[in-house]
Amino acid sequence: MNKNRLGLRILELLEKYKNKKIMFWGASKFLKEFIRKQDLSCYNIEGIIDKDDNKWGTLWEGYTVYSPKSIIDKSNVCIISSIANNAEKAQQGIKSFLEFINNKDIFLAENVFYKEDMLKAFTSNHLYIIDKSGNSYEVSYIPGLEVVWSGADNVIKIYSDTLPKIKNTRIYCDNNDSEVSIGYGCDIMNFCIYIKGDKSTLNIGDCFTVQGGKIILGGESGTKVTIGNDCMFAGEVYIKSSDSHTVYDNSTREAINIPDAVHIGNHVWLGYGVSVLKNSMIPDNSVVAARSVVNKKFDEQNVVLAGVPAKVVKKNINWHRVNTEDYVK
Numbered sequence: 001m002n003k004n005r006l007g008l009r010i011l012e013l014l015e016k017y018k019n020k021k022i023m024f025w026g027a028s029k030f031l032k033e034f035i036r037k038q039d040l041s042c043y044n045i046e047g048i049i050d051k052d053d054n055k056w057g058t059l060w061e062g063y064t065v066y067s068p069k070s071i072i073d074k075s076n077v078c079i080i081s082s083i084a085n086n087a088e089k090a091q092q093g094i095k096s097f098l099e100f101i102n103n104k105d106i107f108l109a110e111n112v113f114y115k116e117d118m119l120k121a122f123t124s125n126h127l128y129i130i131d132k133s134g135n136s137y138e139v140s141y142i143p144g145l146e147v148v149w150s151g152a153d154n155v156i157k158i159y160s161d162t163l164p165k166i167k168n169t170r171i172y173c174d175n176n177d178s179e180v181s182i183g184y185g186c187d188i189m190n191f192c193i194y195i196k197g198d199k200s201t202l203n204i205g206d207c208f209t210v211q212g213g214k215i216i217l218g219g220e221s222g223t224k225v226t227i228g229n230d231c232m233f234a235g236e237v238y239i240k241s242s243d244s245h246t247v248y249d250n251s252t253r254e255a256i257n258i259p260d261a262v263h264i265g266n267h268v269w270l271g272y273g274v275s276v277l278k279n280s281m282i283p284d285n286s287v288v289a290a291r292s293v294v295n296k297k298f299d300e301q302n303v304v305l306a307g308v309p310a311k312v313v314k315k316n317i318n319w320h321r322v323n324t325e326d327y328v329k
């Protein structure tokens, strides 16, 4: 499914019914994205209808969400379904509701979510396990890992000769054309990976261990997070390639917090509760102290970074996975 193509189809409907008041049906994620990307000011959009009473009266990207009942007495309204999941059933449901209220001045536009596109969306995402000989096996499920595909053409590659050691972990692929790769010998638990933008890349090296937290890529397209080999992350780590919202210069209106890659080198230990923000680099053989916030590029290897924002507090160090007692032995 190409979301741009679906967006174009909605725009075509908006053009076709330009002389009507438009109401979208379904405060969906798809609609949110569509509204965000378009200038719809030339259309007469009255709002959004949704069955969920928690959404009634709230704003959805600037448009008010109404209950289905609220349209009963309206006139000259064209309804456009914005429900992408199970679109045909949704279209049927809206049709039945309109027949029920029997207002000839409200009509439903044609469905833009064609079945073949939606099927493609579900068949063009791939989860592979790749063994050391380079054989790749497409799987639909790995115990301990839940993958939620909402877009198309995404690939997840997990390098492993056995069943990967993954527990209570989720990967959300919200958009299209993104890739996640996880190296050999990793041990991942209580972790969440959110790929929110198109064409995003997350590369995790071999022997990565993590006790909990999240990595978030995007919403903007094309962001990247790389994690080298033999990294050890404690619990509650938080890694982001973008701030998700815009800070802009008040005079020029230019955005100033542009997303940029996060690069974590080989053999890096992140302590409990560490955050690593966009445009950061943590060099090889380094340690980041608990609760620190890394928000820039460091280039000297073998350092301890600590504080908010993190600074180099020790140089010429290295670290080992064993505790100090065993290390001394």
Ligand SMILES: CC(C)(COP(=O)(O)OP(=O)(O)OC[C@H]1O[C@@H](n2cnc3c(N)ncnc32)[C@H](O)[C@@H]1OP(=O)(O)O)[C@@H](O)C(=O)NCCC(=O)NCCS
Pocket: 233, 234, 235, 270, 271, 272, 287, 288, 289, 290, 291, 292, 304, 306, 307, 308, 313, 314
């Ligand atoms: C990073 C760490 C291992 C460094 O320990 P260390 O080598 O003994 O370092 P020190 O305690 O001597 O601290 C060095 C400096 O950094 C500062 N510092 C250490 N941890 C800090 C933190 N979390 N936030 C801010 N500053 C910190 C110290 O105050 C000290 O500053 P000073 O030189 O001005 O006095 C340790 O601070 C840490 O964060 N441990 C938590 C590990 C963890 O989360 N484990 C979970 C299991 S994976």
